[in-house]
Amino acid sequence: MSQTMRGVLLYAVMALLIVAVGLAQSWTLALAILNLCLISAVMALGVNIQWGYAGLFNVGIMGFAALGGIGAVLVSMPPVPGALGAGGVNLGLAALAIVGTLGAALYVRERAPVSLRTPLGLATVVAGYFVMRIFLDPASEAIEAVDPASAGYLGGLGLPILIGWAVGGLFAAGAAYLVGKLTLGLRSDYLAIATLGISEIILAVLKNENWLTRGVKNVTGLPRPVPDERVLQEAHWIADLAARFGTDTITAAAVVARLAYACLFAAVLLIVLWLAERALRAPWGRMMRAIRDNRDAAEAMGKDVTGRHLQVFVLGSAVVGIAGAMLVTLDGQFTPGSYNPLRYTFLIWVMVIVGGSGNNWGAILGGFLIWYLWVMAEPAGSLIMNRLTSGMESGPLRDQMLAAAPHLRLFLMGLILLLVLRFAPSGLIPERTRR
Amino acid sequence: MDNLLNALVLLSNFVLIPAIAYGAQLALGALGVTLIYAVLRFSNFAHGDTMAFGTAIVILCTWWLQGHGIGLGPLPTALLALPVGILAAILLLLVTDRWVYRFYRARRSPPVVLVMASVGVMFIYNAITRFIIGTGDQRFEDGARFTLKVGDFKALTGLEQGLAIRTSQIITIVVMVVVVSAVFWFLQRTRTGKAMRAYSDNEDLALLSGINPDRVVMITWILVAILATIAGTLYGLDKSFRPFTYFQLLLPIFAAAIVGGIGQPFGAIAGGFVIAISEVVVTYAYKGFLTYLVPESWAPAGLVQMLGTDYKFAVSFIILVIVLLVRPTGIFRGRVI
Numbered sequence: 001m002s003q004t005m006r007g008v009l010l011y012a013v014m015a016l017l018i019v020a021v022g023l024a025q026s027w028t029l030a031l032a033i034l035n036l037c038l039i040s041a042v043m044a045l046g047v048n049i050q051w052g053y054a055g056l057f058n059v060g061i062m063g064f065a066a067l068g069g070i071g072a073v074l075v076s077m078p079p080v081p082g083a084l085g086a087g088g089v090n091l092g093l094a095a096l097a098i099v100g101t102l103g104a105a106l107y108v109r110e111r112a113p114v115s116l117r118t119p120l121g122l123a124t125v126v127a128g129y130f131v132m133r134i135f136l137d138p139a140s141e142a143i144e145a146v147d148p149a150s151a152g153y154l155g156g157l158g159l160p161i162l163i164g165w166a167v168g169g170l171f172a173a174g175a176a177y178l179v180g181k182l183t184l185g186l187r188s189d190y191l192a193i194a195t196l197g198i199s200e201i202i203l204a205v206l207k208n209e210n211w212l213t214r215g216v217k218n219v220t221g222l223p224r225p226v227p228d229e230r231v232l233q234e235a236h237w238i239a240d241l242a243a244r245f246g247t248d249t250i251t252a253a254a255v256v257a258r259l260a261y262a263c264l265f266a267a268v269l270l271i272v273l274w275l276a277e278r279a280l281r282a283p284w285g286r287m288m289r290a291i292r293d294n295r296d297a298a299e300a301m302g303k304d305v306t307g308r309h310l311q312v313f314v315l316g317s318a319v320v321g322i323a324g325a326m327l328v329t330l331d332g333q334f335t336p337g338s339y340n341p342l343r344y345t346f347l348i349w350v351m352v353i354v355g356g357s358g359n360n361w362g363a364i365l366g367g368f369l370i371w372y373l374w375v376m377a378e379p380a381g382s383l384i385m386n387r388l389t390s391g392m393e394s395g396p397l398r399d400q401m402l403a404a405a406p407h408l409r410l411f412l413m414g415l416i417l418l419l420v421l422r423f424a425p426s427g428l429i430p431e432r433t434r435r
Numbered sequence: 436m437d438n439l440l441n442a443l444v445l446l447s448n449f450v451l452i453p454a455i456a457y458g459a460q461l462a463l464g465a466l467g468v469t470l471i472y473a474v475l476r477f478s479n480f481a482h483g484d485t486m487a488f489g490t491a492i493v494i495l496c497t498w499w500l501q502g503h504g505i506g507l508g509p510l511p512t513a514l515l516a517l518p519v520g521i522l523a524a525i526l527l528l529l530v531t532d533r534w535v536y537r538f539y540r541a542r543r544s545p546p547v548v549l550v551m552a553s554v555g556v557m558f559i560y561n562a563i564t565r566f567i568i569g570t571g572d573q574r575f576e577d578g579a580r581f582t583l584k585v586g587d588f589k590a591l592t593g594l595e596q597g598l599a600i601r602t603s604q605i606i607t608i609v610v611m612v613v614v615v616s617a618v619f620w621f622l623q624r625t626r627t628g629k630a631m632r633a634y635s636d637n638e639d640l641a642l643l644s645g646i647n648p649d650r651v652v653m654i655t656w657i658l659v660a661i662l663a664t665i666a667g668t669l670y671g672l673d674k675s676f677r678p679f680t681y682f683q684l685l686l687p688i689f690a691a692a693i694v695g696g697i698g699q700p701f702g703a704i705a706g707g708f709v710i711a712i713s714e715v716v717v718t719y720a721y722k723g724f725l726t727y728l729v730p731e732s733w734a735p736a737g738l739v740q741m742l743g744t745d746y747k748f749a750v751s752f753i754i755l756v757i758v759l760l761v762r763p764t765g766i767f768r769g770r771v772i
Contacts, residue, residue: 057547059480118761129741137737182756189478189550189697190759193689197752200686208745341682342561346554353551400569407565414558418535421552 007361007429014368028251031258033375038265039326041367044351045272045360046319052358052431053285054312055292057192060179062344063199064172064317066206066336068324070213071168073334076223077156083146084154087211090139094132101128140211153214161225165268165325172321173314175202180313184306199345206336213336220333226260229253265326269364272319276360288312289358342410347374350417356427365428373416377409384408437594442727444588444596454715455708456604456673459611462707463666464684465691466618466700467659469769473635473698474655475536477549482663482688484560487681488527489664490671491568493520494575501577509579509602513668520668524660527563531556532656540652557682564678573676576603603672614665615704618658622700627654635698683748687714690751694758696765705766714750717741 018037022030043065050056084091105124112120144152156164175198183194206213213219232238232253242252279285291298291305299305328334347370355366385405389398420427464486471479479485496516506512535556539549582605585597622628627650634641634651642648667681674680691710695702720738742749758765 055547057550122757183759186759186763189546190693192478192550193686193693194752194755194759197686197690197748197755200683200748201746201752204746204748208743340679342558346558349551349554350558403569404566407562409562410558410565411562414555414560414562417555417558418552421548421555422535422538425548 028254035261037368037371038269039323040371041364042269042323043320043348044363044367046316047348047352048363050316053288056313058195059192059345060195060199061320061348062339062341063202064320065324065344066339067171067175068168068321069328069334071171072164072325072328073219074156075159075164075167076161078158080151080155083143086142086146087139090135094135097132143211153211161223161329165322168325169318169322173318176314176317180310184309203339216337218335222332229257350413354420356429358431359429362427362429377412378406381405381408438727441594441596442724444598445724448598450715450719454712456607458708458711459607460666460670461687461691461711462704463662464688465703465707467662468692469703470659477546480553481557481560483682483685484557485663486667487564487678488560489520489524490667490676491564492523493668494573497575511576511578520664521661524664525657528656528660576672607669687751690755694765696767696769698769699767702765702767710751713754714747717750718744718747
C-alpha cells in the first residue's frame with residue numbers, strides 16, 4: 001500500500017469516527033469534538049514545525065497557548081472605562097522603566113569590561129526591576145479598584161476577535177524569541193527544562209497580574225466571530241432549516257453556529273498547513289532537515305544553526321499561539337486556572353509523536369485522533385468502571401474505582417505514546433524522504 | 436541589640452529553617468534525577484510522579500498503621516511506613532525499566548527518545564497515583580508537630596519574636612544527611628558503587644572491564660526509588676501531598692540538578708540548596724525584618740517583597756538561566772553532550 005493511500009485511508013477512518021458520534025449520539029457533540037480536533041491539529045502543526053523540522057524539544061506549549069489566549073482577550077474585549085485613567089500614567093512609567101532597564105543592560109553588555117559584564121548586567125536588571133515595581137504597584141492597585149466585581153482590569157481594545165488570533169500568535173512569537181535567545185544552542189534537554197519553566201512563569205503571570213488579565217477571576221463573554229446561537233434561534237432561516245431536517249430550532253442553531261466555527265478553524269488549519277508544506281519543500285525546509293539530521297555537518301557547510309533554530313522556534317510557537325487564541329474564542333472565556341501541562345503540553349506531544357513527527361499531515365491526523373480518544377476515553381472509562389463494579393456491593397473500593405474512572409485516560413495516553421514509540425516510532429503517517 | 440536579635444530570629448524562623456528543609460527535599464529529588472542522568476543518560480520527566488507514587492504508598496501504609504494504633508510516639512508514623520513505599524517504588528521502576536527503557540538502551544537510541552518515553556511513563560504513573568489515592572490534598576503528618584514551640588522559645592530567651600522548629604523540618608534535615616552520606620559512601624567505597632561510576636564515566640570501557648550493565652542499571656533504579664520516595668515523603672510531611680504539586684516539583688528539581696552540574700551527585704545537593712534558599716529569600720516579605728533594623732520613621736510601608744509567592748517557579752527558572760549563561764556546565768562542571 002502506498003503511503004498516500006495509507007494516509008487517505010487513515011483520514012477516512014478518522015472522518016468515520018467523527019460521523020459515528022454524530023449518528024450515535026448527536027451532531028452538536030460531533031461538531032464540538034470536530035472543532036477541538038481542528039484546534040488541536042493546529043497546535044500539533046506548530047509543535048511539528050519545531051520538533052519535526054528542527055528537532056527542538058519544546059515542553060512549554062501550554063505557556064504559548066495561554067499567551068495566544070490572552071492576545072485574543074486583549075484585542076477583543078471592550079475597554080474598561082476609567083481603568084486607563086486610573087493607572088495609565090504609572091503604567092506608562094513602568095513600561096518606560098522596562099525599556100530603560102533593557103537599554104541600560106544592553107549598554108553594560110557592550111561597554112563594561114568582560115569580567116564585570118555579568119555581575120553589572122544582573123545588578124542593572126535587578127535595580128530596573130525595583131524601579132518598575134515603584135510604578136507598577138500603584139498602577140495595578142488603582143486599576144484593580146475600578147469596578148472589581150465585573151472588571152478590575154484594563155480591558156481590551158474592542159476590536160474583532162479574529163485580529164486577536166493574529167495578535168495571540170505575535171505574543172507567543174515574542175515570548176518564543178526571548179526564550180529562544182536565552183536557551184537555544186544549549187543541549188536539547190536544557191531547552192526542554194527552560195521551556196517547562198517559561199510556561200509555568202507565563203501561567204503565573206496570567207494568574208496573578210489581575211490588572212492585565214483579571215487573573216483567576218477569569219474573563220468571560222468574549223465577543224464571537226460568528227453569530228451567537230441564541231440570536232440564531234430567532235432567525236427565520238434556522239426555523240426553515242430545522243423543519244427541513246426534522247429537528248428543533250435549538251439544535252439547528254447550535255449546529256449552524258458550530259459549523260461556522262469549524263469553517264473558520266479549518267480555514268486557519270489549511271492556511272498554516274499550506275505555508276508549512278511550502279516551507280518544507282522549499283530550500284529552507286531542506287536546510288532545516290539537514291540541520292536536524294546532522295547538526296555538525298550543516299554547521300560545517302556554513303549554516304547558522306542557532307539562528308535557524310531561533311527562527312523555527314518562533315514560527316512554531318506563533319502557530320501554537322494562534323491555536324491558543326482560537327481555543328479561547330471557542331470557549332468564549334479565558335480561564336488561567338484551567339491550563340494544565342498534561343492537557344496543554346504533553347497531550348500535544350502525544351499527538352505529534354503518534355501522528356508522525358516530521359510529517360504535517362501526520363501531525364494533523366494525530367491531533368484529530370488523540371483529541372478524539374481523549375474526549376471519548378472519559379465516558380468510556382466510566383462505562384468500563386460501571387460494568388466492572390456493577391456486581392460489587394457498594395463500599396469504599398467501589399467508590400474509589402468509580403472515582404478513578406477519569407484517570408483511565410491518562411493511562412491510555414501514556415500507553416499509546418509508549419506503544420507508538422516502541423512499535424511505530426515514525427508514527428501513523430511517517431515522514432517522507434524525498435530524493 | 437534586642438532588635439537585631441529579633442530580626443535574626445524572625446529571619447531564621449521564616450527564611451532560614453524553611454529554606455534548609457525545602458533545600459534538603461529538593462537535593463534528594465535532584466540527586467535521583469542526576470543519578471539517572473549519569474548512568475542512563477536521559478532527563479527523566481517521570482521523576483516527580485515517581486516521588487508522588489512512592490509517597491502515595493507511604494500515605495496508604497501510614498493510614499493502615501494509624502488504623503491499627505501503631506505509631507512512633509513523637510515521630511510521624513510515615514517513617515515506619517517508608518520501607519513499604521520504597522519497596523513499591525523499586526518494584527514500579529524495575530518493571531518500567533524492563534518494559535520500557537531497556538529496549539531503547541539495547542538499541543542505543545538517542546537520549547531524546549528516552550526522554551519521550553519518560554513522558555509516556557509520566558502519564559502512566561500519574562494515572563496510577565491518582566487511581567490509588569485520588570487528586571486531592573492529603574495530610575499525613577502525626578506525632579509531635581513542633582520540636583521547639585514559639586512560646587517555649589520566647590520564655591527561654593525573652594525575645595519578642597518566637598522561633599518554632601517543626602518536627603518534620605528536623606526529620607527532613609537528619610534523614611537527608613543520613614541518606615546522602617549513605618549514597619556517597621556507597622558510590623565511593625563499595626565495589627558496586629565504583630562500577631556505577633565507571634559505567635557513568637565511560638560505558639564501553641566499563642563493559643570491557645567486565646562490569647555487568649544490567650546490574651548497574653538495576654542498582655541505579657533502586658537508588659532512585661529510595662531517594663524519590665524519601666524526598667516525596669519528606670516534602671509531604673513538611674507541606675502536604677497532592678499529585679499535581681509533585682508533578683510541578685519537576686521544575687525546581689531539574690533546575691537544581693542542572694545548576695549543580697548535571698550528572699554530579701555533589702552538584703545536585705548544592706543545586707537543591709541554592710534553588711530552595713533563593714526561592715524562599717526572594718519571595719519573603721521583609722517588612723517585619725526591616726522594621727526591627729531601621730529607625731521607626733524609616734519603617735517600610737509596603738511588604739518589601741521582591742516577588743509574590745506565586746512566582747516561585749520564576750526563581751528556579753531565573754537561576755537556571757543565569758547559570759546556563761554564565762557557567763553552562765553548572766557549579767560542579769557536569770557533563771554537556
